[in-house]
């Protein structure tokens with residue numbers, strides 16, 4: 236990774252970042268069809284580069300075992316979360332990645348504070364954790380459908396006016412705590428237009444092999460489009476922080492969304508700059524002793540060190 240490449244990635248994602256403290260109006264500020272003048276025919280190559288970059292950094296992240304990265308993916312239905320995860324993570328070692336999807340909370344989950352179930356799925360050091368939907372549902376679907384809040388059985392004074400402001404603060408504080416302790420939080424909102432959602436739903440209905448992806452609930456949620464846009468705008472304004480900024484990724488073109496998501500994650504890893512641990516003096520001595528022992532075990536006629544012989548060491 237050269238400085239120039241790192242700079243290009245930073246410049247590429249800059250227009251997607253929600254400036255901390257700014258007031259977002261999604262429809263005005265972010266175009267779901269933006270494509271940074273890229274062409275689809277260049278996308279395969281670009282994504283391939285991004286994917287191999289991620290693989291390299293993830294391997295270093297795991298070896299260093301100091302930081303864990305949490306990637307939160309939010310979107311409206313048919314926004315492309317699943318496809319983004321599949322493509323962007325296609326090159327990384329599955330042992331180092333943990334994907335968690337969050338659905339309607341279970342009875343057990345409702346018996347705890349609202350952040351409990353998300354905290355349980357956090358990545359360990361050395362891992363990349365992906366949240367397919369995340370703690371942000373607690374200020375999105377729960378806000379658009381207040382009966383979800385009733386089910387959380389909060390004490391009276393924790394659920395009155397000001398509950399959303401308080402949740403924004405609690406989420407910001409929680410993320411700050413994570414970042415300060417070695418767990419940077421990367422937040423991506425896949426920003427889909429209403430018309431593209433309509434097209435994707437129709438495709439799911441028209442193609443039999445996609446029918447399973449469609450549910451009547453999707454249409455019911457679509458009827459709340461404007462409320463969701465408002466909830467997203469307010470959430471982005473309140474929770475894009477210097478330690479964990481939001482990136483609004485244009486999602487009407489799947490190929491572009493995937494490149495953006497890879498670039499945002501790559502940017503975080505580049506900034507972390509995880510390194511393979513260096514072997515100290517004592518460990519090096521041990522390595523050399525083991526090498527001598529293995530060389531001594533070479534059978535008649537075999538190279539003492541076949542690897543070194545082949546690689547001209």
Ligand code: ATP
Pocket residue numbers: 312313317336337338339340367368372373376377383448
């Ligand atoms: P797919 O792309 O496969 O549809 P999905 O993430 O939409 O994936 P679903 O099983 O369709 O998964 O939906 C999960 C549902 O759970 C969503 O409608 C979402 O709003 C809801 N949900 C998630 N978190 C919460 C929460 N904290 N409270 C209430 N509902 C929630």
Ligand code: MG
Pocket residue numbers: 312453
């Ligand atoms: Mg769904």
